[in-house]
Amino acid sequence: MRKFLFLALLLAGLAGCATAPAPYGNFVQNSAQANDKKMVDDLVKKLAALYPPASTRFDLQQATPDYFGAYLVESLRAKGYAVLEFKPEPKAATATASEASSAPAASATPGLPLTYIVDQAKGSDLYRVTVTINRQQSLDRAYQVAQDGVLYPAGYWVRKE
Numbered sequence: 669m670r671k672f673l674f675l676a677l678l679l680a681g682l683a684g685c686a687t688a689p690a691p692y693g694n695f696v697q698n699s700a701q702a703n704d705k706k707m708v709d710d711l712v713k714k715l716a717a718l719y720p721p722a723s724t725r726f727d728l729q730q731a732t733p734d735y736f737g738a739y740l741v742e743s744l745r746a747k748g749y750a751v752l753e754f755k756p757e758p759k760a761a762t763a764t765a766s767e768a769s770s771a772p773a774a775s776a777t778p779g780l781p782l783t784y785i786v787d788q789a790k791g792s793d794l795y796r797v798t799v800t801i802n803r804q805q806s807l808d809r810a811y812q813v814a815q816d817g818v819l820y821p822a823g824y825w826v827r828k829e
């Protein structure tokens with residue numbers, strides 16, 4: 669009986685870890701807006717090469733309270749992408765039949781889920797941008813701040829499918 673109880677608790681703990689939300693966002697402390705702007709411009713340029721702007725919709729899977737996220741949304745829209753911003757759903761929300769029938773048609777054709785992570789290697793001037801699209805594909809690129817304070821790409825874009 670104890671083995672069964674221990675096994676059940678262990679599996680419940682592992683299931684809790686598997687369903688925990690992944691940490692997304694900008695984790696760089698005191699990031700310069702000019703650096704964020706350069707990284708976003710570079711990212712949007714790469715996305716435009718991979719996904720046609722006029723016929724692609726991105727559904728953000730995270731809030732964008734930082735400058736990087738806000739500028740990313742603005743830049744994607746300026747490039748011609750449709751962007752559905754993240755709005756957490758209330759847990760106890762229930763819709764009536766009339767509310768469900770008046771829901772916008774955009775939710776019938778979902779876009780590509782998009783998340784981003786911006787982080788920095790500890791004790792260095794190396795930054796990394798990781799964007800996950802459609803929960804399976806990711807784009808990564810490293811950036812380095814030079815002696816003059818200007819941000820430069822430190823390598824090529826890496827795409828995982």
